[in-house]
Amino acid sequence: MQRVHEQEAGAGSARAGQRNGKSKISQKSLGRYMGSLGLFLVILVFGIVLSILSPVFLSTTNIVNLLIQSTILAALAIGSTFVIMTGGIDLSVGSVLAVSSAVGLGLIEHHGMPVIVGVLVSLIIGIAFGIFNGFIITRFQVPALIVTLASMGIGRGIILIYTNGANISPVPDSYVYLANGRILGIPVILLLVGLLAVIAHIILSNTVYGRSVYASGGNELAARLAGIRTKRVITMTYVLSGLMAAVAGILLSARLESAGPTAGNGIELTVIAAVVIGGTSLFGGQGNILGTLLGVLLISLVSNAVNLLGVPPAWDQLVKGVVILVAALLDVYRRKYSKAGLSK
Amino acid sequence: MIESLEVRNVVKRFSGVTALKNMHFKLRGGSVHCLVGENGAGKSTLIKILAGHYMPDEGEIALDGQPLRIANPRESQRLGISIIHQELLLVPELSVAENISLGRLPKAGAGLIDWKSAQQRAASALALLNAAIDPQSKVAELSTGEQQLVEIARSLSVDTKILILDEPTASLSESETSRLLSIIKDLKKRGLAILYVSHRMEEVFDLADDITVIRDGAVVQSASKEEMNPDKVVRLMVGRDVSLERKNKGVHGRKVLEVRGLGRSGALRNVNFQLHEGEIVGFAGLVGSGRTEIARCLFGVDRIDEGEIILQNETVRIRDPLDAIRKGIGLVPEDRKNQGLVLQGSVKNNATLSVLGRLQRFGWIKGRQETDLVQSYKEQLRIKTPSIDTPVSSLSGGNQQKVVLARWLAVQPKILILDEPTRGVDVGARAEIQSLIEELVRQGLAIILISSDLLELLSMSDRIVVVRDGSTVAELAGPDATKEEVLKYATGS
Numbered sequence: 001m002q003r004v005h006e007q008e009a010g011a012g013s014a015r016a017g018q019r020n021g022k023s024k025i026s027q028k029s030l031g032r033y034m035g036s037l038g039l040f041l042v043i044l045v046f047g048i049v050l051s052i053l054s055p056v057f058l059s060t061t062n063i064v065n066l067l068i069q070s071t072i073l074a075a076l077a078i079g080s081t082f083v084i085m086t087g088g089i090d091l092s093v094g095s096v097l098a099v100s101s102a103v104g105l106g107l108i109e110h111h112g113m114p115v116i117v118g119v120l121v122s123l124i125i126g127i128a129f130g131i132f133n134g135f136i137i138t139r140f141q142v143p144a145l146i147v148t149l150a151s152m153g154i155g156r157g158i159i160l161i162y163t164n165g166a167n168i169s170p171v172p173d174s175y176v177y178l179a180n181g182r183i184l185g186i187p188v189i190l191l192l193v194g195l196l197a198v199i200a201h202i203i204l205s206n207t208v209y210g211r212s213v214y215a216s217g218g219n220e221l222a223a224r225l226a227g228i229r230t231k232r233v234i235t236m237t238y239v240l241s242g243l244m245a246a247v248a249g250i251l252l253s254a255r256l257e258s259a260g261p262t263a264g265n266g267i268e269l270t271v272i273a274a275v276v277i278g279g280t281s282l283f284g285g286q287g288n289i290l291g292t293l294l295g296v297l298l299i300s301l302v303s304n305a306v307n308l309l310g311v312p313p314a315w316d317q318l319v320k321g322v323v324i325l326v327a328a329l330l331d332v333y334r335r336k337y338s339k340a341g342l343s344k
Numbered sequence: 345m346i347e348s349l350e351v352r353n354v355v356k357r358f359s360g361v362t363a364l365k366n367m368h369f370k371l372r373g374g375s376v377h378c379l380v381g382e383n384g385a386g387k388s389t390l391i392k393i394l395a396g397h398y399m400p401d402e403g404e405i406a407l408d409g410q411p412l413r414i415a416n417p418r419e420s421q422r423l424g425i426s427i428i429h430q431e432l433l434l435v436p437e438l439s440v441a442e443n444i445s446l447g448r449l450p451k452a453g454a455g456l457i458d459w460k461s462a463q464q465r466a467a468s469a470l471a472l473l474n475a476a477i478d479p480q481s482k483v484a485e486l487s488t489g490e491q492q493l494v495e496i497a498r499s500l501s502v503d504t505k506i507l508i509l510d511e512p513t514a515s516l517s518e519s520e521t522s523r524l525l526s527i528i529k530d531l532k533k534r535g536l537a538i539l540y541v542s543h544r545m546e547e548v549f550d551l552a553d554d555i556t557v558i559r560d561g562a563v564v565q566s567a568s569k570e571e572m573n574p575d576k577v578v579r580l581m582v583g584r585d586v587s588l589e590r591k592n593k594g595v596h597g598r599k600v601l602e603v604r605g606l607g608r609s610g611a612l613r614n615v616n617f618q619l620h621e622g623e624i625v626g627f628a629g630l631v632g633s634g635r636t637e638i639a640r641c642l643f644g645v646d647r648i649d650e651g652e653i654i655l656q657n658e659t660v661r662i663r664d665p666l667d668a669i670r671k672g673i674g675l676v677p678e679d680r681k682n683q684g685l686v687l688q689g690s691v692k693n694n695a696t697l698s699v700l701g702r703l704q705r706f707g708w709i710k711g712r713q714e715t716d717l718v719q720s721y722k723e724q725l726r727i728k729t730p731s732i733d734t735p736v737s738s739l740s741g742g743n744q745q746k747v748v749l750a751r752w753l754a755v756q757p758k759i760l761i762l763d764e765p766t767r768g769v770d771v772g773a774r775a776e777i778q779s780l781i782e783e784l785v786r787q788g789l790a791i792i793l794i795s796s797d798l799l800e801l802l803s804m805s806d807r808i809v810v811v812r813d814g815s816t817v818a819e820l821a822g823p824d825a826t827k828e829e830v831l832k833y834a835t836g837s
Contacts, residue, residue: 206708206709206711207704207707207708207709208700208701208704208707208708208709209707211693211697211700211709212700214686214689214693215686215689215693215697218686218687218688218689219682219685219686219687221682221683222677222682222683222684222685222686223686223697224645224664224665225643225645225665225675225677225683225684226665226697226698226751227665227666227668227669227697227698228666228697229664229666285686285688285689286688
């Protein structure tokens with residue numbers, strides 16, 4: 001709205017308006033490019049500092065480790081990007097991660113089911129949570145924050161009851177392969193999450209569904225009046241988030257070779273931080289997967305740094321908090337700057 | 345009270361683009377000066393200079409002959425300049441009294457608020473306007489017209505000498521408008537200098553003592569009302585002749601829609617009308633009479649409780665907007681920004697939002713085909729945008745509306761409902777949109793036109809259906825369709 005006025009103010013004549021608009025578009029696309037670029041630079045600087053402070057940092061082992069460590073967060077953040085782009089939020093991902101992996105692994109371990117059945121059941125549980133969240137949110141117009149807070153509690157409760165507080169292990173080899181296996185020397189877990197990221201990116205940028213997500217998040221009423229079934233679109237984002245939470249659960253339990261009641265506890269806020277640092281607007285309508293992945297990378301780097309530099313683990317949370325704050329402030333500053341650039 | 349406020353040869357540039365080339369006119373105390381111009385002519389920039397948001401690059405502002413600087417908004421207020429913006433600046437959840445004293449609530453000591461004198465201040469300001477508004481009521485519960493009065497009362501409760509109103513009637517009903525106009529005349533008698541920005545000719549010629557027409561950032565002509573007439577003003581504004589009247593009325597084909605006894609509890613009852621191919625049926629009525637509600641029911645946004653909707657001789661149930669679109673109905677909603685467009689989205693994404701199903705294969709959007717489609721509509725509708733990837737938020741109102749129209753042209757509906765299609769659209773684009781509507785009708789489209797601009801409605805429509813209190817109360821065509829007749833039925837007098 002503001003920009004309409006700015007246009008009106010700035011455009012002295014039709015031709016001047018055109019010229020004005022043209023410089024606007026180039027600045028706009030530059031701004032978008034700068035968004036991810038800015039974050040990339042922050043990560044680069046952070047990496048350089050880290051490589052000076054710790055000679056181990058740039059070793060292949062550490063880099064691969066870092067990437068593997070970020071896969072769980074990445075899987076969750078990819079799912080949450082869809083939800084947050086519609087202006088929603090999903091607090092239940094940590095609980096869904098725990099429930100789906102524990103129940104799936106429980107079936108395999110305690111009931112002798114084949115691994116594939118366990119995995120499928122895990123995925124179905126993730127989807128079921130998503131359908132539940134999405135249905136309550138869109139059908140009864142309850143704020144997503146409340147609904148997913150509730151299902152977060154319900155999920156954590158179910159897992160505590162189901163596991164009686166104990167971890168489920170050991171884990172069959174074929175299950176562990178998902179995390180520790182390698183294809184052509186590349187860890188399977190990286191390939192898998194990388195593939196999911198590419199698919200998510202394609203969905204958002206090139207498909208009717210992706211376009212509907214942007215539209216529903218940008219202006220739900222206008223999208224509905226344009227003939228988009230926004231309730232379905234929004235419900236589907238929670239289904240994707242639940243599904244990705246289940247994927248994250250399977251990968252985490254495969255890595256840890258056990259599933260337990262505390263898995264993924266508190267991770268939901270880190271997920272949201274990663275997505276928002278990555279440039280997805282909490283108000284909906286804006287965002288992309290590349291940014292989300294960079295956001296995940298930055299947060300994982302902090303953990304890695306804390307680790308490498310021998311900072312007491314107790315400091316991990318504090319440092320992470322500060323970095324998230326700084327990144328968010330930088331982002332606001334960048335947006336302001338690029339907006340000022342637009343209005344000139 | 346002031347003698348005069350003069351804008352002398354003001355020039356304002358924004359990094360190379362000249363927004364105001366040469367602005368000069370004189371606003372006299374105790375008079376109404378109307379400033380008219382299309383969107384983009386420079387009205388907003390000028391108002392922002394008077395409000396202290398911008399400093400002029402050249403020229404000066406003089407109050408009672410004394411040149412002065414308005415360096416910031418506070419300075420502007422100190423000089424007694426008060427501005428009523430198009431979009432109201434009230435806090436909806438606070439009371440009328442709190443809004444009127446916002447930022448300067450009287451204190452009773454110990455950091456407490458002196459509610460009594462806040463109430464009194466509000467009551468006396470509202471009394472100046474003869475407005476029967478309870479100072480304790482919540483602003484959100486008031487009508488738009490009443491909210492505007494609250495805002496005017498706020499500016500009267502400080503020592504205002506110069507009142508600037510920026511298109512104040514854009515969202516007011518007929519009766520609210522006439523009330524506002526009489527209040528403005530009253531304020532003028534009290535000696536206020538009033539700068540009235542509008543492009544509604546009726547209001548301008550009702551109110552003005554002086555009229556200044558601006559185009560492309562420069563004054564085209566500034567003169568007393570006696571030296572002007574509406575046709576001349578429109579011509580000066582646009583820079584060419586603009587005709588309103590539609591040429592071939594009354595030729596239409598077979599029936600495409602019939603509504604019988606349609607009702608929705610609390611909103612509509614006994615709505616009846618028919619619509620034919622190649623016909624424009626205009627819905628007249630006061631704001632809140634139920635015209636928009638009828639449109640929403642036809643488009644599947646709201647459920648109907650009784651009655652029938654008959655499309656091509658078949659009774660149908662319309663479940664939701666997508667269902668309506670599939671049945672050949674389109675809707676250009678009244679509120680472009682909140683209902684019509686995804687503002688962050690590009691021109692392209694907004695234009696194809698309703699036809700993605702046709703542009704895809706296995707869910708994948710065929711980018712090339714989409715671009716071609718939007719390009720062709722961009723040219724056909726002459727949408728002024730640097731590129732189809734530009735966000736629609738940076739387009740002018742008229743061009744935004746063309747993007748919404750492009751979306752519906754792409755859908756190719758049989759019936760198109762246009763709810764206030766030219767609201768907030770400047771005169772030039774308005775004429776283009778009107779001739780586009782004519783063209784569509786000539787091709788056989790059936791159109792339901794809802795407009796609060798009675799002149800537009802009368803000149804465009806083949807038939808007028810008058811809506812009052814949620815019911816269709818009259819159908820007027822040919823010589824019976826006059827302003828007086830329509831108003832008679834619309835008000836029930």
